[in-house]
Amino acid sequence: MTLSKIKRCIALLMVMIGLFCLTPLNPAAGNDWDDILQRAKGQTVDWYMWGGFPSTNAYVNGFVAPAVKERYGITLRQVPITDIAEVISKLLVEKQAGKDTGGQADLLWINGENFRTAKRNDLLFGPFADLLPNQRLVDWSRPSVFNDFGEPVESLESPWGSAQVVMIYDNVRTPNPPRSMRDLLDWVRNHPGRFAYPAPPDFTGSVFVRHVFYHVSGDVGAWQGPMDESRYTKTAAESFRILRELAPSLWRGGKTYPENPERLSQLFADGEVDFAISYHPAEASKKISDGLYPGSVRTFVFEEGTISNTHFVAIPFNAEHKEGAMVVADFLLSPEAQLQKADPAVWGDFPAIDVKRLDPQWQARFADLPRGIATLPDDVLQSHQLPEPPSQILIRLEKDWVNQVLKRR
Amino acid sequence: MITAGLSENARTRTDPGFPVLTAQLAPALLVVLGLFGGGLFLGALQSLGYLPSVGMRVYSLKHFNNIIADPDFLKNLGLTFYISSISTGIAAVIGVLAAMAMTGYRTTRRVVNFVFQIPLTVPHLVIATAVIFMLSPSGLASRALQAIGLIDNPSQFPLMVNDSWGVGIIITYVWKEVPFITLMVLAVLNNQGTELLEAARTLHANRWQRFRFVVMPIIFPSLGAACLIVFAYTFGAFEVPYLLGQTYPMTMPVWAYRNFSDIDLMARPEGIATGLIIAVVVAVAIVLSQVLVQIARRRGVIL
Numbered sequence: 001m002t003l004s005k006i007k008r009c010i011a012l013l014m015v016m017i018g019l020f021c022l023t024p025l026n027p028a029a030g031n032d033w034d035d036i037l038q039r040a041k042g043q044t045v046d047w048y049m050w051g052g053f054p055s056t057n058a059y060v061n062g063f064v065a066p067a068v069k070e071r072y073g074i075t076l077r078q079v080p081i082t083d084i085a086e087v088i089s090k091l092l093v094e095k096q097a098g099k100d101t102g103g104q105a106d107l108l109w110i111n112g113e114n115f116r117t118a119k120r121n122d123l124l125f126g127p128f129a130d131l132l133p134n135q136r137l138v139d140w141s142r143p144s145v146f147n148d149f150g151e152p153v154e155s156l157e158s159p160w161g162s163a164q165v166v167m168i169y170d171n172v173r174t175p176n177p178p179r180s181m182r183d184l185l186d187w188v189r190n191h192p193g194r195f196a197y198p199a200p201p202d203f204t205g206s207v208f209v210r211h212v213f214y215h216v217s218g219d220v221g222a223w224q225g226p227m228d229e230s231r232y233t234k235t236a237a238e239s240f241r242i243l244r245e246l247a248p249s250l251w252r253g254g255k256t257y258p259e260n261p262e263r264l265s266q267l268f269a270d271g272e273v274d275f276a277i278s279y280h281p282a283e284a285s286k287k288i289s290d291g292l293y294p295g296s297v298r299t300f301v302f303e304e305g306t307i308s309n310t311h312f313v314a315i316p317f318n319a320e321h322k323e324g325a326m327v328v329a330d331f332l333l334s335p336e337a338q339l340q341k342a343d344p345a346v347w348g349d350f351p352a353i354d355v356k357r358l359d360p361q362w363q364a365r366f367a368d369l370p371r372g373i374a375t376l377p378d379d380v381l382q383s384h385q386l387p388e389p390p391s392q393i394l395i396r397l398e399k400d401w402v403n404q405v406l407k408r409r
Numbered sequence: 410m411i412t413a414g415l416s417e418n419a420r421t422r423t424d425p426g427f428p429v430l431t432a433q434l435a436p437a438l439l440v441v442l443g444l445f446g447g448g449l450f451l452g453a454l455q456s457l458g459y460l461p462s463v464g465m466r467v468y469s470l471k472h473f474n475n476i477i478a479d480p481d482f483l484k485n486l487g488l489t490f491y492i493s494s495i496s497t498g499i500a501a502v503i504g505v506l507a508a509m510a511m512t513g514y515r516t517t518r519r520v521v522n523f524v525f526q527i528p529l530t531v532p533h534l535v536i537a538t539a540v541i542f543m544l545s546p547s548g549l550a551s552r553a554l555q556a557i558g559l560i561d562n563p564s565q566f567p568l569m570v571n572d573s574w575g576v577g578i579i580i581t582y583v584w585k586e587v588p589f590i591t592l593m594v595l596a597v598l599n600n601q602g603t604e605l606l607e608a609a610r611t612l613h614a615n616r617w618q619r620f621r622f623v624v625m626p627i628i629f630p631s632l633g634a635a636c637l638i639v640f641a642y643t644f645g646a647f648e649v650p651y652l653l654g655q656t657y658p659m660t661m662p663v664w665a666y667r668n669f670s671d672i673d674l675m676a677r678p679e680g681i682a683t684g685l686i687i688a689v690v691v692a693v694a695i696v697l698s699q700v701l702v703q704i705a706r707r708r709g710v711i712l
Binding site: 083085086089092096113114117121193199201252255256257259266267270271272395398399402406407409 | 460461480481546547563564568571572573651655656657669670671672673674677
């Protein structure tokens with residue numbers, strides 16, 4: 001009882017410190033961060049993150065870990081997992097069991113529905129993001145930063161990067177790929193067995209279904225606010241009708257689906273299907289340079305746009321090394337860490353910071369980044385961005401897809 | 410197999426008495442009862458709807474009802490039974506044939522033992538991944554057939570991975586479980602010696618009669634016990650059907666995992682309820698296997 005009171009006081013204190021930090025002329029702000037840096041020294045930060053993307057793993061273990069070790073004396077250990085939802089489940093059990101300290105995870109790579117679940121069940125430490133000095137580089141007025149899939153972030157997570165869906169094709173096999181969802185659906189009907197999407201609730205499969213939903217709806221912006229039930233039902237029913245009718249033209253006649261984007265990517269590379277879908281604009285270029293895709297592979301976005309979002313890091317309520325985790329989260333936002341991450345030879349992930357807020361010299365470095373052969377230019381990507389719908393729509397679409405498309409009920 | 414270590418001598422030794430035995434087994438019992446019993450108990454609580462952290466505090470059987478009333482229940486249960494019984498059946502036939510072929514050849518036994526221990530030690534996950542690389546339509550086998558011109562493109566290769574008959578899953582299980590069954594049966598056959606078979610031969614029993622009236626009665630209890638263990642394992646195993654199965658329908662363990670890891674926390678009790686249903690089937694199989702072991706012992710066949 002008393003412990004939780006103390007915790008609440010600390011949390012309150014943190015909020016107040018956060019508010020002070022926002023006041024630019026407050027001389028104490030710097031000292032508090034110095035305190036955090038001091039306490040972070042020597043801590044070991046266990047970062048639970050999806051481990052399915054080799055370039056991300058290489059960036060974290062090859063660049064971030066040595067840098068925070070050298071600069072802040074923090075040992076960063078990546079804990080690769082297949083789905084952050086499993087960690088959220090575990091945190092929930094720990095919360096239930098009253099394990100308020102000594103949790104294994106110090107930092108989580110998270111966004112969307114998992115963030116919503118974690119936030120609603122008080123599984124996150126914070127607010128902390130506003131304490132980080134590099135937060136001034138982030139444009140919090142952007143809807144995809146302020147809201148994470150429609151859920152207000154409220155400094156419970158700190159942005160790390162952003163992503164956008166692109167379609168991957170081979171211009172030798174498919175010289176004229178369909179440029180809109182409408183054309184893609186026609187293409188699939190005319191080329192039976194040559195297209196697949198991962199089965200929702202897989203993240204990439206789920207985003208493909210949302211594109212179909214947006215295509216049916218026509219008006220994307222209408223879904224950002226509170227959900228209109230009758231409108232949702234109508235749009236979803238039409239989307240699932242299209243997908244049900246599309247199923248026989250899919251890979252394996254829609255009798256089975258790839259379980260994740262890696263499997264889809266393997267099918268694409270093996271020539272079983274003609275498209276792959278990626279939520280990472282630079283992934284195709286990276287796969288070419290890794291020799292996994294032929295050099296003739298390219299990407300495109302739909303004329304009507306593709307869905308984009310921001311991904312974040314968060315700290316569990318019972319993290320053992322919260323200070324270390326905060327310092328790592330801050331370092332991730334530093335211009336050099338963001339530049340390194342944006343380099344296609346490293347990962348090619350979009351920056352979470354607003355590059356225009358940097359001084360000209362840093363801006364030039366971002367502008368000079370080499371671009372992978374299959375990666376679309378920034379302005380093409382940015383002018384074709386659609387927001388993610390709120391996560392309750394996403395969850396309903398995933399569940400309804402399973403019932404109406406997979407099980408045909 | 411605890412019973413495997415018991416020999417005729419062990420049983421004629423003085424009984425150490427219940428308290429002594431309990432004390433000696435205490436460390437093992439603590440682990441088994443603490444970890445598994447505790448897990449089962451907490452699982453039972455949650456499957457009954459006790460999940461205080463998300464405000465669920467009312468005990469009810471509604472999650473079990475939800476699972477059993479779900480039209481997928483019978484489908485998934487049927488698929489799981491199908492996969493487990495077919496793979497156990499195939500493994501049993503191959504295992505018995507292999508054991509009979511090996512009986513009596515003491516010199517080759519060591520080599521065979523070694524070869525048969527390879528599948529026993531390779532994890533299911535590894536062999537499942539190997540099956541994907543070998544037998545998927547764009548796998549090595551398909552490419553080899555294309556290279557020699559037997560098929561023109563990957564779609565002509567028979568579907569064995571993520572297919573509706575679970576061929577890939579069954580292949581994986583058969584590969585894994587044949588050695589186990591063979592070694593169990595071989596132990597009995599070698600113990601028994603060849604005298605009975607020779608006697609049958611002198612009475613002009615043909616090959617089938619020798620198998621039906623001599624071999625089968627000897628091996629039946631231990632073969633049954635081994636099969637039930639294999640059945641219980643394949644019924645409750647998750648990773649192979651997860652990797653090699655179809656998206657839908659799915660086996661019971663995959664279904665339990667899907668519900669348990671669902672982003673909707675309200676689905677968790679249903680995942681655990683599915684897990685407990687699996688546990689009941691597995692427990693019944695294990696009890697039956699123990700009954701067979703007892704029968705074998707009463708007949709004087711030593712396992």
